[in-house]
Amino acid sequence: MVSVRVNGQARSFDGDTSMPLLWYLRDELGLTGTKFGCGVALCGACTVHVDGEAVRACSIAMSDVADKSVVTIEGLDPKGEHPVQMAWRNVSVPQCGYCQAGQIMQAAALLAKTPAPTDQQIDDAMLGNICRCGCYQRIHVAVRNASKGA
Amino acid sequence: MTYQRNQHDVAIANVSRRNLLKGVAGTAAFVLAAQLPAIRPAMAYATGAASMPHGVVTNPHVFVAIAQDGTVTIVAHRAEMGNGAARTSLPMIVADELDADWKRVRVVQSPGDEETYGNQDTDGSRSVRHFIQPMRQVGAGARKMLEIAAAKKWGVDPKDVVARFHEVVHTASGRKLGYGELAEAAAALPAPALDTLALKKPADFRYMGKGDVTIVDLFDITTGKATYGQDVKLPGMLFAVIARSPVVEGKVASFDATATMKVPGVVKIVKIDGTPAPAAFAPLAGVAVIAKNTWAAIKGRDALKITWDDGPNANFDSVAYKAHLEEAVRKPGKLERNEGDAEAALKSAAKVVTAEYYSPHLAHATMEPPSATARMTDGKWEIWTSVQSPGGARDDIAKRLGVDPKSVTLHNELLGGGFGRKSKWDFAIEAVLLSKAMDGAPVKVVWTREDDIRHDFYHTVTAERLEAGIDKDNKVVAWRHRSAAPSFMSNFKPDPKFPGEIELGMGFVDTPFNVPNIRLESGEAQSHVRVGWFRSVNNVAHAWAIQSFVAEVAHALGRDPKDMLLELIGPPRVVSAAEKATTSWWDYGEPHDVYPIDTGRLRKVAELVAEKAGWGRQLPKGHGLGIAAHRSFVTYVATVVEVAVDDKGNIKVPRVDTAIDCGFFVNQERIRSQIEGAAVMGLALAKYGEITLKNGRVQQSNFNDFQVVRHDEAPLVTNTHIVENGIEVPSSGVGEPGMPPFAPALCNAIFAATGKRIRRLPIGDQLA
Numbered sequence: 001m002v003s004v005r006v007n008g009q010a011r012s013f014d015g016d017t018s019m020p021l022l023w024y025l026r027d028e029l030g031l032t033g034t035k036f037g038c039g040v041a042l043c044g045a046c047t048v049h050v051d052g053e054a055v056r057a058c059s060i061a062m063s064d065v066a067d068k069s070v071v072t073i074e075g076l077d078p079k080g081e082h083p084v085q086m087a088w089r090n091v092s093v094p095q096c097g098y099c100q101a102g103q104i105m106q107a108a109a110l111l112a113k114t115p116a117p118t119d120q121q122i123d124d125a126m127l128g129n130i131c132r133c134g135c136y137q138r139i140h141v142a143v144r145n146a147s148k149g150a
Numbered sequence: 151m152t153y154q155r156n157q158h159d160v161a162i163a164n165v166s167r168r169n170l171l172k173g174v175a176g177t178a179a180f181v182l183a184a185q186l187p188a189i190r191p192a193m194a195y196a197t198g199a200a201s202m203p204h205g206v207v208t209n210p211h212v213f214v215a216i217a218q219d220g221t222v223t224i225v226a227h228r229a230e231m232g233n234g235a236a237r238t239s240l241p242m243i244v245a246d247e248l249d250a251d252w253k254r255v256r257v258v259q260s261p262g263d264e265e266t267y268g269n270q271d272t273d274g275s276r277s278v279r280h281f282i283q284p285m286r287q288v289g290a291g292a293r294k295m296l297e298i299a300a301a302k303k304w305g306v307d308p309k310d311v312v313a314r315f316h317e318v319v320h321t322a323s324g325r326k327l328g329y330g331e332l333a334e335a336a337a338a339l340p341a342p343a344l345d346t347l348a349l350k351k352p353a354d355f356r357y358m359g360k361g362d363v364t365i366v367d368l369f370d371i372t373t374g375k376a377t378y379g380q381d382v383k384l385p386g387m388l389f390a391v392i393a394r395s396p397v398v399e400g401k402v403a404s405f406d407a408t409a410t411m412k413v414p415g416v417v418k419i420v421k422i423d424g425t426p427a428p429a430a431f432a433p434l435a436g437v438a439v440i441a442k443n444t445w446a447a448i449k450g451r452d453a454l455k456i457t458w459d460d461g462p463n464a465n466f467d468s469v470a471y472k473a474h475l476e477e478a479v480r481k482p483g484k485l486e487r488n489e490g491d492a493e494a495a496l497k498s499a500a501k502v503v504t505a506e507y508y509s510p511h512l513a514h515a516t517m518e519p520p521s522a523t524a525r526m527t528d529g530k531w532e533i534w535t536s537v538q539s540p541g542g543a544r545d546d547i548a549k550r551l552g553v554d555p556k557s558v559t560l561h562n563e564l565l566g567g568g569f570g571r572k573s574k575w576d577f578a579i580e581a582v583l584l585s586k587a588m589d590g591a592p593v594k595v596v597w598t599r600e601d602d603i604r605h606d607f608y609h610t611v612t613a614e615r616l617e618a619g620i621d622k623d624n625k626v627v628a629w630r631h632r633s634a635a636p637s638f639m640s641n642f643k644p645d646p647k648f649p650g651e652i653e654l655g656m657g658f659v660d661t662p663f664n665v666p667n668i669r670l671e672s673g674e675a676q677s678h679v680r681v682g683w684f685r686s687v688n689n690v691a692h693a694w695a696i697q698s699f700v701a702e703v704a705h706a707l708g709r710d711p712k713d714m715l716l717e718l719i720g721p722p723r724v725v726s727a728a729e730k731a732t733t734s735w736w737d738y739g740e741p742h743d744v745y746p747i748d749t750g751r752l753r754k755v756a757e758l759v760a761e762k763a764g765w766g767r768q769l770p771k772g773h774g775l776g777i778a779a780h781r782s783f784v785t786y787v788a789t790v791v792e793v794a795v796d797d798k799g800n801i802k803v804p805r806v807d808t809a810i811d812c813g814f815f816v817n818q819e820r821i822r823s824q825i826e827g828a829a830v831m832g833l834a835l836a837k838y839g840e841i842t843l844k845n846g847r848v849q850q851s852n853f854n855d856f857q858v859v860r861h862d863e864a865p866l867v868t869n870t871h872i873v874e875n876g877i878e879v880p881s882s883g884v885g886e887p888g889m890p891p892f893a894p895a896l897c898n899a900i901f902a903a904t905g906k907r908i909r910r911l912p913i914g915d916q917l918a
Contacts, residue, residue, distance in 0.1 A: 015414075015415075015443075016414060016445065016446070016449075019445040023443055023444050026444070027443040028443065031374075032380075033374020033375065034374070035381075035517070036380055036519070036596070037519075037599065038599040039598055039599055040854075042599075042852055042853040042854055043517070043599075045517060073373065074373070074374045074375075080372065080373035085373065089364070089372055092362075092364050092368065092819060092823065094232075094368065094371045094372070095232035095233065095234075095823055095824075095827055096231055096232030096516075096518070096568075097232065097367060097376055097564065097566070098378055098516075098518045098564075098566025098567060099517045101371075101374045104372060123861055124862070126862075127861045127862045130517065130858055130860060131830075132516060132517045132569075132858060133232050133517075133567060133830075133831075134827035134828070134830025134831050134834075134859070134864065135823070135826070135827065136830060136859075136860075136861045136864035137826055137864055137865065138823075138826070140861065140864075
């Protein structure tokens with residue numbers, strides 16, 4: 001049995017504790033905003049916050065999130081108005097949109113720790129999140145606009 | 151370090167339509183009347199839409215519904231994969247002609263059903279090209295119906311009323327009625343005849359060509375609410391992954407699922423039979439594991455013991471095949487176009503420049519791996535998936551099931567990337583087969599990334615050989631180009647071993663150069679993998695080779711590459727490949743007179759981009775500029791890349807400038823995003839893209855060995871320069887044509903920076 005908080009709600013899971021958090025979120029809780037992209041922490045599409053840290057949900061087992069607090073894109077802001085989400089909309093970042101929840105969660109985690117990142121810090125933080133449509137330039141601008149250093 | 155990433159720092163006003171629409175679930179009074187026959191419209195100009203399956207539909211009843219509160223619902227019938235055409239640009243065209251307030255418009259996605267909605271095959275950069283005219287007629291028809299309804303209500307002549315921004319006004323008295331108030335009466339009217347419609351004058355357009363309309367799914371995408379095929383969830387749904395034959399045309403010889411059945415959550419094992427070539431989009435042979443969640447299915451698959459019968463492609467090796475393709479272009483091939491006498495002109499030339507180029511197979515690697523869910527209830531099938539051709543997929547599935555297409559509903563979700571991969575609906579057929587094996591219970595097939603990379607319909611591999619004969623005055627007088635690439639037609643008929651007219655039309659027989667002696671030949675190339683079409687298709691290889699070769703010829707003659715390019719394009723004229731091509735000349739399915747090859751427009755984008763990019767400007771050490779221009783999908787694009795190469799051979803792209811002439815454009819904002827994305831995807835294929843095979847097996851598996859460009863490698867600045875055209879210039883397309891010029895412009899820039907010529911993609915460590 002694993003106890004975990006997801007978007008502020010207490011949950012318990014009594015299945016296979018080797019199951020990655022990703023499949024628990026998607027298949028068991030129906031929180032499909034967290035996307036499946038590669039399954040091996042290479043693309044960042046499944047990025048969520050675990051105790052405030054950006055984590056690839058595909059590569060962390062349920063046993064490793066016991067008693068932790070998980071925040072997904074659905075729980076980032078009750079109205080969807082987190083500064084990163086607003087910045088994303090203001091520069092029309094998405095094309096297909098599939099990777100964007102992961103990108104936003106990664107950026108939100110960066111800015112929580114580093115409110116005024118340099119371009120280099122943005123590069124370093126975001127390079128684990130792949131966008132095949134190629135929205136990187138706008139992602140970069142959106143992160144900077146959402147930061148205190150914009 | 152400070153730099154500007156692009157020109158989008160200025161915040162674009164956020165249109166928060168979603169909030170306005172909250173609570174609007176009222177029944178539309180203007181009911182979709184799908185049973186009405188399709189109207190074949192008279193268009194201002196003809197397009198290839200007429201020859202696509204099911205053509206176009208212009209009936210307002212099919213596409214527009216207006217609720218009593220004035221909310222306008224517009225049906226998006228094509229697939230949305232990120233370019234914004236299907237769910238934003240086309241509905242926006244309807245809304246503009248309807249003179250609706252875009253803030254009060256809601257877009258709903260149609261199911262796969264071409265008889266009702268017209269062609270839905272979202273491919274070939276066709277959405278705006280084929281549907282700008284029909285969607286204008288839909289909007290204008292709905293507007294006219296509202297005007298007639300208002301005139302009836304007031305008892306006045308319809309000529310004296312006018313629809314204006316969500317209201318109909320009686321001009322003499324100033325009386326007004328909102329669209330919502332008129333909806334019911336308007337809905338009861340027949341669709342007006344097309345020849346009675348008055349289309350708006352361009353000066354009256356509110357949205358078309360006006361700039362920055364954000365995509366309708368923007369809020370949902372940024373909040374995780376947007377639903378893709380992978381995200382479908384049904385009560386009682388089961389999850390499946392499939393171990394597929396690692397070799398195309400292979401079969402399951404035997405398997406042992408004992409260990410799999412011990413994995414908690416695994417429900418059933420289903421063997422899937424393969425289909426002999428040509429298999430079209432039939433699933434590959436394999437063994438499916440159906441489970442209560444995806445993880446159990448994945449673990450169950452890991453525990454399978456399968457013996458494969460690899461079949462006829464068991465020994466296929468892409469290294470040996472590369473040599474085979476290169477051989478094929480070193481000898482005379484199948485003649486595809488002949489003008490003058492290139493053989494004789496090469497023999498008598500003062501100088502001959504020759505170069506060979508090789509570009510490998512590529513995987514599409516959409517961020518959303520393929521997925522589909524199917525269930526059958528009371529003999530009715532339902533499928534939820536993300537495909538580029540929802541109507542074609544539905545009809546094919548119905549045929550395979552031996553049922554009436556009307557008993558099959560295909561719900562098309564957002565596509566997490568398409569790029570041509572999701573034109574093939576093999577995964578949707580898999581879902582249906584597995585649901586059938588579970589007596590119709592809902593089953594979702596999940597492709598993992600490894601499945602996606604190893605079982606794609608791959609972008610074709612190409613070898614090219616170009617020879618240019620130069621006379622004593624340094625003029626190019628002969629042009630011989632041989633190209634060999636396995637054909638995607640091998641999916642549909644016994645392998646033709648030579649490209650079909652579609653493949654030839656993509657940057658080969660349509661070569662626009664002003665050279666008196668031109669000879670184009672295809673080399674023989676048998677297919678051993680599932681060849682598919684990938685964004686821009688054969689244009690990628692052809693443009694890379696041709697535009698690289700132009701710069702090579704320039705270098706050999708000591709000329710400026712831009713001047714050489716313009717000289718080869720020649721004076722403004724219409725090039726017709728029709729009488730010179732030995733097979734019929736396919737021009738993206740479009741009529742040659744409406745979308746001619748206009749070298750004036752090609753010149754113009756090349757000149758424009760050179761000017762905007764500051765061609766010839768002073769650059770830091772290790773930097774270089776490269777240029778390329780290419781017409782594809784009846785759109786003209788030219789790109790200048792600035793590259794920076796360090797002493798270890800690492801590449802950076804400080805700046806990209808692209809000029810595009812796509813005829814009359816609808817939404818600049820999405821044109822810019824497509825061009826920015828094309829630069830990133832073009833850079834990815836140039837730097838890293840390569841699928842190799844050994845013993846018939848794809849050697850790559852995930853983003854570790856099939857690398858794509860990441861955030862820190864993206865071009866720092868991408869400037870898009872869009873040529874302005876009036877509505878009378880037929881709209882073309884934008885999703886694909888940004889891609890082909892990028893790789894050659896990059897490679898030409900690398901040559902300018904380093905003196906090293908790239909003739910084999912990917913670049914990989916060739917500069918190290």
